[in-house]
Amino acid sequence: xxxxxxxxxxxxxxxxxxxxxxxxxxxxxxxxxxxxxxxxxxxxxxxxxxxxxxxxxxxxxxxxxxxxxxxxxxxxxxxxxxxxxxxxxxxxxxxxxxxxxxxxxxxxxxx
Amino acid sequence: xxxxxxxxxxxxxxxxxxxxxxxxxxxxxxxxxxxxxxxxxxxxxxxxxxxxxxxxxxxxxxxxxxxxxxxxxxxxxxxxxxxxxxxxxxxxxxxxxxxxxxxxxxxxxxx
Numbered sequence: 001x002x003x004x005x006x007x008x009x010x011x012x013x014x015x016x017x018x019x020x021x022x023x024x025x026x027x028x029x030x031x032x033x034x035x036x037x038x039x040x041x042x043x044x045x046x047x048x049x050x051x052x053x054x055x056x057x058x059x060x061x062x063x064x065x066x067x068x069x070x071x072x073x074x075x076x077x078x079x080x081x082x083x084x085x086x087x088x089x090x091x092x093x094x095x096x097x098x099x100x101x102x103x104x105x106x107x108x109x110x111x
Numbered sequence: 112x113x114x115x116x117x118x119x120x121x122x123x124x125x126x127x128x129x130x131x132x133x134x135x136x137x138x139x140x141x142x143x144x145x146x147x148x149x150x151x152x153x154x155x156x157x158x159x160x161x162x163x164x165x166x167x168x169x170x171x172x173x174x175x176x177x178x179x180x181x182x183x184x185x186x187x188x189x190x191x192x193x194x195x196x197x198x199x200x201x202x203x204x205x206x207x208x209x210x211x212x213x214x215x216x217x218x219x220x221x222x
Binding site: 041043044055056059089091093100101102104105107 | 115141151154156197199210214
């Protein structure tokens with residue numbers, strides 16, 4: 001079946017612009033996660049949804065980061081007023097019984 | 112939160128060689144996953160292994176939860192095994208659903 005998909009795959013933004021990153025989880029997966037991966041590092045947790053409820057947003061680095069999953073399926077990660085330190089790969093994962101499956105990621109470059 | 116250490120950080124091997132990658136973690140866990148991140152950045156699930164031993168072809172993994180470590184064995188390495196290997200435990204605290212990634216082992220297989 002289809003895996004986790006993310007769009008766009010690549011995004012270049014000028015400093016100060018807002019961006020929106022989309023994640024389509026595996027059909028039927030209740031849990032959805034966002035992670036941020038800096039160059040040369042392992043992914044780091046940003047936020048977690050169970051259906052439409054955002055249960056943990058402790059990893060969001062600032063109030064410029066906002067995530068939603070209004071219907072319990074597709075999720076959007078929004079970054080307002082992007083800064084250079086936001087440049088990273090943003091990974092989405094979904095799971096149903098603990099095992100998480102990852103999408104290909106969106107590489108964000110902020111100039 | 113959980114601390115994760117992976118060793119070695121880098122490993123260069125000739126095609127056909129065997130290798131053992133180690134993951135130490137600082138706290139009790141409900142789950143542990145091993146991933147292979149290929150050169151295109153995709154995280155590929157290798158094992159979901161909270162305890163015990165599993166095998167899948169040339170790869171096997173063992174987690175000894177009571178001693179807080181996991182091992183990934185790769186036998187008869189192939190060039191397609193190159194990439195970064197991550198272990199990621201999931202903590203045992205109720206409601207803690209996020210994976211914590213180590214910094215990875217970068218494996219390079221030389222033909």
